[in-house]
Amino acid sequence: MIIDCHSHIFQQRVQQDRARFFDGEPEFRLLYESDKAAVAGFQDVISVMDQQGVDISVVCGFPWHDPDLVKENNDYVLEAVTAYPDRLKGLACFDAMMPSAALEAERCLDAGMCGVGELAFYLSGIDTEAVQCLEPVMAVLREKGNLPCMIHTNEPVGHGYPGKTPVTLEQIYALCKAFPDNRLILAHWGGGIFFYNIMKKEVPGVLENVWFDIAASPFLYTPAVYGMAAEAGLEDKVLFGTDFPLLNPDRYYRDIEQSNLTPEQKDKIYSKNASALFS
Numbered sequence: 562m563i564i565d566c567h568s569h570i571f572q573q574r575v576q577q578d579r580a581r582f583f584d585g586e587p588e589f590r591l592l593y594e595s596d597k598a599a600v601a602g603f604q605d606v607i608s609v610m611d612q613q614g615v616d617i618s619v620v621c622g623f624p625w626h627d628p629d630l631v632k633e634n635n636d637y638v639l640e641a642v643t644a645y646p647d648r649l650k651g652l653a654c655f656d657a658m659m660p661s662a663a664l665e666a667e668r669c670l671d672a673g674m675c676g677v678g679e680l681a682f683y684l685s686g687i688d689t690e691a692v693q694c695l696e697p698v699m700a701v702l703r704e705k706g707n708l709p710c711m712i713h714t715n716e717p718v719g720h721g722y723p724g725k726t727p728v729t730l731e732q733i734y735a736l737c738k739a740f741p742d743n744r745l746i747l748a749h750w751g752g753g754i755f756f757y758n759i760m761k762k763e764v765p766g767v768l769e770n771v772w773f774d775i776a777a778s779p780f781l782y783t784p785a786v787y788g789m790a791a792e793a794g795l796e797d798k799v800l801f802g803t804d805f806p807l808l809n810p811d812r813y814y815r816d817i818e819q820s821n822l823t824p825e826q827k828d829k830i831y832s833k834n835a836s837a838l839f840s
Contacts, residue, residue: 662697670708788822
């Protein structure tokens with residue numbers, strides 16, 4: 562079985578004319594102004610799943626500033642999950658700083674979504690204000706059975722690209738420390754913070770309730786990253802995620818198969834870890 566825990570879908574009118582949504586949404590413009598940045602609907606996800614052997618995908622929208630767009634995109638995710646209940650699971654996505662963030666999270670979770678994400682702070686990084694704004698959302702997730710929250714992170718060094726935030730390892734670590742009782746998914750390998758799980762003191766405890774998805778990994782790391790994560794003691798915390806439509810699953814299959822992981826470790830990444838987290 563293969564579970565893709567990180568895909569993005571947009572409602573029909575965004576798919577048809579994305580440019581009309583750039584005004585007032587600088588983060589959306591940043592990521593999707595280029596024609597090379599694909600925009601997909603849930604039928605596109607299902608088509609690629611069928612072509613490349615993915616059994617279940619976890620889909621989400623975009624953290625819009627406009628509350629009406631937030632609701633519209635989340636409703637589209639709910640439509641997708643209703644249309645394909647055995648193939649798709651949904652995450653509630655929104656601007657975590659909007660006053661109604663916790664209420665929107667509760668609405669979506671009550672409607673059947675399995676968590677929250679991908680929440681992102683593209684322009685600010687995960688600063689103190691961001692962490693404070695997340696508190697009500699994290700409380701809702703705990704109340705609903707400690708459902709997971711996916712947060713956008715990225716490595717603070719190296720080449721630039723659209724969507725690379727000014728986040729620091731200190732900020733990512735502070736986020737994990739702030740919510741020790743929540744189950745967090747740090748997208749994009751957690752910006753590399755997983756390497757620090759080999760420290761003798763404090764860090765392994767702070768990262769105990771944290772998972773890491775591999776979204777965009779072929780753009781960021783060599784296949785050696787998989788073995789490093791296993792050596793760091795995190796083979797049960799790595800999740801297969803494509804960031805579709807950024808990349809298709811087969812781009813990840815090649816890297817995983819080139820890694821030095823055992824078949825059992827590969828199975829954990831492909832599905833077992835996600836099955837346990839989203840059960």
